[in-house]
Amino acid sequence: MTVRTRFAPSPTGYLHVGGARTALFSWLYARKHGGRFVLRIEDTDLERSTQESINAILESMTWLGLEYDEGPFYQTHHFERYNEVIGELMNKGLAYRCNCSKERLDELRQQQMQRKEKPRYDGHCRHAEVSRDEPHVIRFKNPTDGVVLVEDLIRGRVPFGNAELDDLIIRRTDGAPTYNLSVVVDDHDMGITHVIRGDDHLNNTPRQINMLKALGWAVPQYGHVPMILGDDGARLSKRHGAVSVMQYKEAGFLPEALLNYLVRLGWSHGDQELFSIDEMVQLFELGAVNKSASSFNTEKLSWINQQYIKNADPLRVAHLLSSHLGDRGIDPAEGPELAAVVEAQRERASTLEELAQISLFYYRDFTRYDEKAAKKAFKGAAIEPLERIKGRLAQLTEWNRQAIHQALEQTVAELGIGFGKLGMPLRLAVTGGAPSPELDLTLYLVGQGACLRRIDQAINHIQQQETPA
Numbered sequence: 001m002t003v004r005t006r007f008a009p010s011p012t013g014y015l016h017v018g019g020a021r022t023a024l025f026s027w028l029y030a031r032k033h034g035g036r037f038v039l040r041i042e043d044t045d046l047e048r049s050t051q052e053s054i055n056a057i058l059e060s061m062t063w064l065g066l067e068y069d070e071g072p073f074y075q076t077h078h079f080e081r082y083n084e085v086i087g088e089l090m091n092k093g094l095a096y097r098c099n100c101s102k103e104r105l106d107e108l109r110q111q112q113m114q115r116k117e118k119p120r121y122d123g124h125c126r127h128a129e130v131s132r133d134e135p136h137v138i139r140f141k142n143p144t145d146g147v148v149l150v151e152d153l154i155r156g157r158v159p160f161g162n163a164e165l166d167d168l169i170i171r172r173t174d175g176a177p178t179y180n181l182s183v184v185v186d187d188h189d190m191g192i193t194h195v196i197r198g199d200d201h202l203n204n205t206p207r208q209i210n211m212l213k214a215l216g217w218a219v220p221q222y223g224h225v226p227m228i229l230g231d232d233g234a235r236l237s238k239r240h241g242a243v244s245v246m247q248y249k250e251a252g253f254l255p256e257a258l259l260n261y262l263v264r265l266g267w268s269h270g271d272q273e274l275f276s277i278d279e280m281v282q283l284f285e286l287g288a289v290n291k292s293a294s295s296f297n298t299e300k301l302s303w304i305n306q307q308y309i310k311n312a313d314p315l316r317v318a319h320l321l322s323s324h325l326g327d328r329g330i331d332p333a334e335g336p337e338l339a340a341v342v343e344a345q346r347e348r349a350s351t352l353e354e355l356a357q358i359s360l361f362y363y364r365d366f367t368r369y370d371e372k373a374a375k376k377a378f379k380g381a382a383i384e385p386l387e388r389i390k391g392r393l394a395q396l397t398e399w400n401r402q403a404i405h406q407a408l409e410q411t412v413a414e415l416g417i418g419f420g421k422l423g424m425p426l427r428l429a430v431t432g433g434a435p436s437p438e439l440d441l442t443l444y445l446v447g448q449g450a451c452l453r454r455i456d457q458a459i460n461h462i463q464q465q466e467t468p469a
């Protein structure tokens, strides 16, 4: 049997990290078992589904690299098929027309609540003769006794008494099929063997199993993925900061870092934290996923992202970083080689946004200095060391780290001062106070012209400060 899994988002908003984790688990399961991963867009709610959301979902899947083998399929293209199946259920006497009024249903609910019973449809129209010409819904005749046993790959055995379930509406008055019906038909028609989805659907599963059985169709295996909570214990939502996948892209997370974080959320393999995609495919086990909800921890995600930024191919990081610099009006072609800047700076940033922010000085002059650093480093006594080093740097005919290093050594030797007396003001002059690597490397990357220009600017700055008003 070929494993076939699917991800079936409703396009009523962006793809959030919870959905992305469900998609990842489903994708991993297919990859691990040499199966196929299907993308199905559940767009039957015409009022709430939007093209914008569809685009956001597709874009997020592509960015994450969760490539689908089939689809995207759209449920709105399958209405004819759903109606055919509804007709089949009617013909077999497994579904019926119901014209109960809203008033009747409201009253029924009221009475049940008063008796402290779970509100459910009482099967009133099971034996009524409702004409197809009057407004009606169609309900599935759910078995009235017995137990549906959901053998969940994550939750284990979850029994549901049929007496708890009621006759579900499978077609609305306007003729539109409902969620449970369309999912059953599509999961069957698409040959889905493993339904891996959020555990907010666990209560739908016994109903879907009953329909599959009524139609004589195979029942897939199910795995219900627990939800993700914010660090305050409430269900993860916009309130907790970025939750949409594309917002993480914009904030400068690498897709593989987000996947790595999501796979670790509620699943572990010894104390290993970092997993390549291949390792995830090999090691991930649905059965080892925590049954309870997990909390989203932004700090942990940042730490993982930092590891990925540190270890990724600098050329790739440079490629990704260039758009973050572009957003700040910088063309990295007009300055030092970006991959070299990445190697010099990347230990100091946990996102590409941060990396862009602390790398601006390589490409752009500035007029402001970090205030705290300036208080310490820009004193009158710094003027002479700055003048001297400027003279030496100006004379260099070869601009490389070794020559720069020598110039620094000679300057402190000549003045008989500690290295800090030159190093501190010089670093601040050239970087403005942004985090930076070894001084000779920093100067080398910034370039000779910019270094001389910035040293001049720093000297002026100090002189103006020193001049009594």
Ligand code: GLU
Binding pocket: 007, 008, 009, 010, 042, 183, 196, 197, 198, 201
């Ligand atoms: N369309 C449903 C949702 O977005 C998922 C349905 C399913 O996976 O069965 O919540």
